[in-house]
Amino acid sequence: MDKAESQLPPFVRCWKICCSLIFLLCLPLFAFGADEFRILVVLSESMTPYQTFAKAFQQNLPSNFQVRVLDHPEGFSAEDARADLIVTAGVKATDLMMNKAVPVLAVMIPSTKYVDLLEKQNRAGQISAIYIDQPLSRQVALLSAVLPESKRVGVLYSAESRIDLKDLHSELDKQGYKLVAKQVQGSETLSSGLDEVLEHSDVLLAIPDSNIFNSSYIRNILLSSYRRHIPLVGLSQAYVNAGALCAIFSTPEQLAAQASAEAILFAQTRHLPGPQPPAQFTIAVNQDVARTLDVTINPPNVLHIQVENIARVRR
Incomplete structure (x- = not known):
């Protein structure tokens, strides 16, 4: 101990020693933290699909990735702004996180909603997405695998729908299908529009349009198509459970x-790729509906291979 140090009051010397010890004890923590990649996962709601996504997401990451999960986007704090990457699940979380000064990867969001939200931002290269909806080519490939002879494909859409009918027509045309599309608006025109489409269709294709395909209308749509022996191709397992012939979707x-x-990849490059459709997908089948409609349909694992092969050939 030098002379100046020895002349310090005892409590000051003790305080300095304690501070030094605290600093030394914390060194390993700081060193570990420097190597960590911090991800904030923000869920739109504390619902099972989002919770399932968050759990699976964490399980797929290396041990040096630090992950914090917010069940509600309103819980965002100043500490959360230190994250290296924000991963959002759902539209609400994406909307509320897009203005944060942290790169955002939006997941479980429809492509049309993502485009709408992105128009409000000016953060090129700092925001990207993995869509929840399947590419049109994959949906049409499922039609080709399940109903190769049902050439007239009915589609209902609302005025607010962002579906590109030109692209859908093009994809259907590539595989020999004809598009029968009808715009409807709420309950006023849904019934008559549905009857018109079903009259000229062999199969009804559900699209991600929440103004039509929602809990208020889906039961009537399914019953009407069922009575006419027109199969419905849905968007999720819930559709199949409710009475759709089949559906193609990606699980959490x-x-x-x-x-x-x-x-x-972002942790290595600090670069987000462009928005992309789901890489993996699942097919669900309702065999009871298939028997009632007298449709011979392969099991999901066989259909999965068929869809991949058809989509590959059509690229």
Whole structure:
């Protein structure tokens, strides 16, 4: 101890020693923190699909990734702004996180909603997405695998729908299908529009339009198509459970696997790729409906291979 140090009051010397010890004890923590990649996962709601996504996402990451999960976007704090990457699940979380000064990877969001939200921002290269909706080519490939002879494809859409009918027509035309599309607006025109489409269709294709395909209308749509022996191709397992012939969709676990791969890549490159459709997908089939409609349909694992092969050929 030098002379100046020895002349300090005892309590000051004790305080300095304690501070030094605290600093030394914390060194390993600081060193570990410097190597960590911090991800904030923000869920739109504390619902099972979002919770499943968050759990699977964390399980797919290396141990040196630090992940914090917010069940509600309103819980965002100043501490959360220190994250290296924000991963959002759902529209609400994406909307509320897009203005944060942290790169955002939006997951479980419809492509049309993402485009709408992105128009409000000016953060090129700092925001990207993994869509929840399947590419049109994949949906049409499922039609080709399940109903190759049902050439007239009915589609209902609202005025607010962002579906590109030109692209859908093009994809259907590539595989020999004809598009029968009808715009409807709420309950006033839904019934008559549905009857008109069903009269001229062999199959009804659901699209991600919440103004039509929602909990208020889906039961009537399914019953009407069922009575006419017109199969409905849905958007999720819930559709199949409710009476759709089949559906093609991506599970929270599949989207989490893709999102974690992008997060790992971002940690290495600090670059987000452009928005992309789901890489993996699942097919569900309602065999009871198939029997009632007298449709011979392959099991999901066989359909999965068929869809991949058809989509590959059509690229």
